[in-house]
Amino acid sequence: MGVPVVEAVGVTKRFGATVALREAGITVEAGESHALVGRNGAGKSTLVSLLTGLQQPDAGSIRFAGEPAPAVGDTAAWRGKVACVYQRSTVVPDLTVAENLFLNRQSVNRQSSNRQGGSALRPIRWRALRARAAELLAEYGVDVDPGARIARLTVEQRQFVEIARALSFGARFIVLDEPTAKLDARGIERLFAKLRELQAQGVAFLFISHHLQEVYDLCTRVTVFRDARHILTAPVAELGHDALVEAMTGESGAPAPAGTVGMVRAGRSDAGRGAALLEVDGLTLPGSFADVSLTVCAGEVVGLAGATASGCVQLGETVAGLHRPRGGRIAVGGRGLRPGDIPAALSAGVGFVPEDRHLQGLVANRSVAENATLTVTDQLGPYGTVLPARTRAFARRMIDDLDIRTPDAVTPVAALSGGNQQKVVVARALATEPRVLVAIRPTNGVDVKSKEFLLGRFRRHADEGHAALIVSDELDDLRGCDRVVAMFHGRVAAEFPAGWSDDQVVAAMEGLTTSEQHETKERSAHGGHD
Numbered sequence: 001m002g003v004p005v006v007e008a009v010g011v012t013k014r015f016g017a018t019v020a021l022r023e024a025g026i027t028v029e030a031g032e033s034h035a036l037v038g039r040n041g042a043g044k045s046t047l048v049s050l051l052t053g054l055q056q057p058d059a060g061s062i063r064f065a066g067e068p069a070p071a072v073g074d075t076a077a078w079r080g081k082v083a084c085v086y087q088r089s090t091v092v093p094d095l096t097v098a099e100n101l102f103l104n105r106q107s108v109n110r111q112s113s114n115r116q117g118g119s120a121l122r123p124i125r126w127r128a129l130r131a132r133a134a135e136l137l138a139e140y141g142v143d144v145d146p147g148a149r150i151a152r153l154t155v156e157q158r159q160f161v162e163i164a165r166a167l168s169f170g171a172r173f174i175v176l177d178e179p180t181a182k183l184d185a186r187g188i189e190r191l192f193a194k195l196r197e198l199q200a201q202g203v204a205f206l207f208i209s210h211h212l213q214e215v216y217d218l219c220t221r222v223t224v225f226r227d228a229r230h231i232l233t234a235p236v237a238e239l240g241h242d243a244l245v246e247a248m249t250g251e252s253g254a255p256a257p258a259g260t261v262g263m264v265r266a267g268r269s270d271a272g273r274g275a276a277l278l279e280v281d282g283l284t285l286p287g288s289f290a291d292v293s294l295t296v297c298a299g300e301v302v303g304l305a306g307a308t309a310s311g312c313v314q315l316g317e318t319v320a321g322l323h324r325p326r327g328g329r330i331a332v333g334g335r336g337l338r339p340g341d342i343p344a345a346l347s348a349g350v351g352f353v354p355e356d357r358h359l360q361g362l363v364a365n366r367s368v369a370e371n372a373t374l375t376v377t378d379q380l381g382p383y384g385t386v387l388p389a390r391t392r393a394f395a396r397r398m399i400d401d402l403d404i405r406t407p408d409a410v411t412p413v414a415a416l417s418g419g420n421q422q423k424v425v426v427a428r429a430l431a432t433e434p435r436v437l438v439a440i441r442p443t444n445g446v447d448v449k450s451k452e453f454l455l456g457r458f459r460r461h462a463d464e465g466h467a468a469l470i471v472s473d474e475l476d477d478l479r480g481c482d483r484v485v486a487m488f489h490g491r492v493a494a495e496f497p498a499g500w501s502d503d504q505v506v507a508a509m510e511g512l513t514t515s516e517q518h519e520t521k522e523r524s525a526h527g528g529h530d
């Protein structure tokens with residue numbers, strides 16, 4: 001192998017009393033897709049912040065192609081070495097693709113697009129800018145209109161624009177931090193195809209994901225971090241799933257592999273179901289879904305599956321009062337719910353885990369305790385007061401209950417790792433002991449072990465006599481459900497009792513089957529799964 005594109009050696013990083021990285025390191029070769037995995041809080045994002053020049057290590061060294069890393073703050077120099085595509089956009093949503101591609105490059109007349117420069121006073125020539133953007137996108141095979149506003153692009157298109165932007169600055173090393181979190185199955189396929197193509201051209205990737213199957217599908221080598229330390233680096237082909245999970249957790253006896261085909265749950269029989277706690281009847285939200293009906297009973301965990309355009313996320317949000325439907329009815333515990341009213345949904349007993357914890361979930365500079373108890377302030381003191389001691393005690397119970405890794409209850413949530421922030425959002429939704437929990441992609445960013453834990457927690461919630469609706473396109477989230485309702489293009493496409501196979505649910509999410517077809521299949525394959 002030649003000189004690595006990036007090499008971090010003996011890197012240590014502390015945040016106050018927390019040691020986020022302890023003499024850790026990684027080496028990525030040209031044209032390699034290198035996975036970085038580890039449990040929530042293992043130090044992955046911290047390494048990324050050091051490799052992208054956002055923060056400086058307390059000790060250790062970072063080199064790019066054998067050269068020492070640029071000084072922290074020399075943005076232009078870092079841009080030529082590395083870029084990171086985050087789950088959240090780093091491009092400006094109100095600007096066009098072309099404007100974003102050339103942001104901070106004042107002139108497009110210059111020969112080299114790799115350097116920032118030119119006179120700041122030189123007027124921007126829009127037509128030239130758009131033409132140059134079209135050229136650049138074509139160079140990297142990105143099929144996006146340069147005149148389109150970023151806000152109108154899909155997550156996938158936005159990521160392609162960010163990758164093209166990074167490459168145009170000369171970077172040949174790109175960090176992808178959970179890039180598939182907001183993509184559906186087809187989006188992931190297209191992203192991986194593009195990454196493989198770029199990899200063949202010598203571009204190297206550091207790929208961070210909690211979906212271990214993706215690591216096997218895309219990457220050549222994998223590095224495992226645990227508790228701030230480097231544990232191992234190995235070719236993925238030489239490390240089986242159990243060994244990988246064992247390295248991540250430090251425990252032998254790994255959980256069942258994610259993506260296990262045919263894994264089934266016994267399922268709750270109709271006879272064992274309690275009263276209907278959530279009833280959705282003929283619900284319509286123009287542009288998202290139409291005439292959707294479904295019921296979730298006490299004691300049940302129901303999965304609502306669908307790809308990005310299926311409307312399933314909007315349906316969950318409508319139940320939680322985020323959208324006002326045009327027609328139909330929602331009832332909780334037999335009582336009609338006032339549409340489009342978040343406080344009304346909350347007081348009727350709907351607990352909600354939103355899709356985006358950053359936008360809808362957390363107050364970043366407030367403590368874990370304050371965030372986790374936002375929904376239950378009425379229980380924290382007399383006459384509308386909030387007693388800090390009671391807040392902390394309540395929060396401590398939730399921290400234990402959901403296994404949230406935090407130094408203490410008063411730590412700001414911004415100081416928690418992404419997966420642990422997600423657990424705070426779930427804790428907050430469960431704090432009210434809601435009759436109906438609506439959770440949208442609730443295991444987003446959560447590590448394999450914690451995923452099992454959260455899903456088990458939802459089951460316990462149902463077992464305590466409540467109902468849960470899990471909105472997700474991830475089969476791992478759906479496997480433990482009593483029933484799965486699949487949506488396609490705004491309508492219910494099929495419903496599956498426990499015992500479904502991955503292929504059936506995936507086909508229904510892709511619009512390849514209808515309920516009738518499914519029932520026919522069920523009849524012909526009667527007894528095949530139970």
Ligand SMILES: Nc1ncnc2c1ncn2[C@@H]1O[C@H](COP(=O)(O)OP(=O)(O)OP(=O)(O)O)[C@@H](O)[C@H]1O
Binds near residue numbers: 038039417
């Ligand atoms: N700005 C910060 N202030 C204080 N502590 C921090 C800060 N950033 C990270 N930490 C701590 O450093 C440790 C490592 O966090 P990091 O975000 O790197 O984990 P991670 O492996 O990326 O986790 P996840 O999979 O949940 O995203 C955690 O204990 C976290 O709480």
